[in-house]
Amino acid sequence: MSQSAAPNPLSVVFDAARAEVYDTQFAAMQPVKDAVHLLVQAHFADLPADARILMAGAGTGAEARYLAARFPGWRFTLVDPSAPMLAVARRHAEAEGFADRCTFIADYVSAAPLEAHHAATSLLVSHFLTEAPARQAFFADIATRLDTGGHLFNLDLCADRQAPTFGATLGVWLDLLRLGGVPEEGRRGWAAAYGRDFGVHGPSQLESLIEAAGFTPPALVFQAAMMRGWVAAKR
Template sequence: MPIEFDQNYATIYDHKIRKLIPGYLLLHELSRHTLQALLPVQAKIVVAGAGTGQEVIETATANPGWQYCLVEPSAPMREEAQRRAEAAGIAQRVSFRAGRVGLDAELESAPCFDAALSLLVLHFVAGEAAKLAYLRQLAGCLHPGAPLLLADMEGERDSAVFAQQIAIWHRQQLASRSHPETVALDFSKLETDIYPLPALRLQALLEEAGFTPPIAYFRAWQIAGYYCHRR
């Protein structure tokens, strides 16, 4: 399940993730435009594994009728998200839940949300049974027809293509960051903390959880973004 980040990591997370994830800001920009195309002016959105709340900061100011429920297991990350929401003047539209989706998060079991966001979270969930539980809990709290935006590392870990793309990504990181030892540490965590799925397995789990087949809206090497809808 997602790592529980401490206060120090919560403070540096936004700076670090923008360097590590290829196209991180573009992913959030395209997610915002996708949501705006799919949602009405009044909407309730659940954000799974919300971290420091980048998804909310990215969309809330341009969409004053949207309300958010942020689900995040790490108290320091929730505190950072709260601080950012207050700084952006949107705190009155944001609520918080502790816990991990699919495990111990308390979300409504009846449909009450108009959309769900899960950006760079599901790949932390180990095992297909746990991933399915995660997706089912999100499906259970969405209105029929509501969209889910999902972005994660994707691929068959033991394949030659996966290894080649990780090598390209590693090369880009070494060229763009000044501390090769931190790059080495980050990529070692890909082996221990990340559990990617091939695209066809992700589609099968989404459909089993109650979603329509996913439609791609973002890709940068091994990071893929999709949207689908609650059946």
């Protein structure tokens, strides 16, 4: 695996053990992810029937599975530095009969071929990048693989930790984790790691990083407690 153009101080491990449980680990949150996928579908619906979609941090392929079932002519480039996560994505694509429309790249986006795509997704990925230059480089690597005007849908765990309402937002997120079966110790660990190991940048800082990477000013289109989703277009 080649290195990202900028250092990638990733503190959360996506190894084989994590990859095998990833799809069921947060099953209680599925309605939230469903809402995000629905918004991606709506935003990308104007793309041509043979559109090419870049999926940065594709993981086990949830977004590919959702879009492949709805857009039978679309092709997908699934990029993820975790080979075990991508192996699960390939398994799903083969079982669901759309693997021939996928290219799997077990690496960073910076290592993906410089092919133009009509749109890109980055769902729950960039919050792991704690250094601003690396986070901006991640979005720039996506931008250089998009057509001018190409869509970006970015979803991150992102909140303004200075806001007086931060505690209430975090509280609802922790309620959601409890509903999903995360024990108290795990929830406490999550709250301690947030803003330190991931989710370091607040919404306005993240919006600036995306714009500086070569996109139009991102528009906030989704929020569910600590999750925020934006759309932007490649300049």
